[in-house]
Amino acid sequence: MTPSFPRSFTTGSASLLLASTIFGFTGALTVPAPAAAAEVNVYTTREPGLIQPLFDAFTAETGTKVNVLFGKDELIERIQAEGANSPADLLITVDVGTLKRAKDADITQPITSETVAANIPVQYRDADGAWVGLSQRARVVYASKDRVPQDTITYEELADPKWRGKICTRTGQHPYNIGLFASQVAHEGEEKTKEWLAGVRDNLARKPTGNDRAQAKGIFAGECDLALGNTYYMGLMQTNEQEPEQKDWAKAIKVLFPDSEGRGTHVNISGVMLTKNAPNKDDAVELIEFLTADEAQSLYAEVNFEYPLKPGVPASDIVASWGELKADTLPLSDVAENRAKASELVDEVNFDGGPSS
């Protein structure tokens, strides 16, 4: 994703320049700036197609403009580097590890809204208010409908030699896999997780490559029978009108929720944080509240195929059709704390070297 953002965001003092951008003025700011419309500046790692409908709904309801900078994980460092002059009000990102990293980078201020606290259960909020979860996703197993008769599975079983040469995944170092492996460290300890990772590596059909959807394509193409993937990609493939071949990939697959009869399936969240120096704090908090309320939580469900975090907001029919999610109740802070160890283990077993390493 190439960062796309009004050029004025590369400067330190954004408000006047932004106002000039909004009203189409360029060049020297000798023109008296009009009274600035309410606005919120968001930095996000989320895909535009997923997050823009939520901002559009907020703007339609409140009249407040949302300026968005799309980027990758370097956004944390960017906010750090911009310091007190950062135009960013909010950082919206995925993975509890990334949220923790932003908290540790000291770029946040506590979110103290009672509305937010009422909407999002306490286990999905940082204890100090540094971040608030907005949506949930599960890391499931995509299984070939044709070649995998069983309808249940455990993560443990992915290391069983019966799957030799049958499993596909993206790099072991991707945050989605690191989150899962970190949960494995929390549950099973370091030694057992290392053995397990080596067993999964031995079962790989190919060197880890591509994103989650590429693994679905691998199943469709007969290169593998099982793959690790996040739930929402299944919905995005099933409904992809722009690249209809992805519908065929999804048709080849059934979703298995690992450990649904035991400790539950590994889940992770997307979340938001309020920056330490948010220049539009009040409007930014209003946007956070909006994102945790019924309408936006329904959009997370219906547009993104994620699981809403506000109790009572249902998953979409498509998501519900895959079966019931029984989520692992391991605190997300335990996942975040074991990430570094999980990453070390991935390297120690040369997971990304593939099956012959």
Ligand SMILES: [Fe+2]
């Ligand atoms: Fe994703």
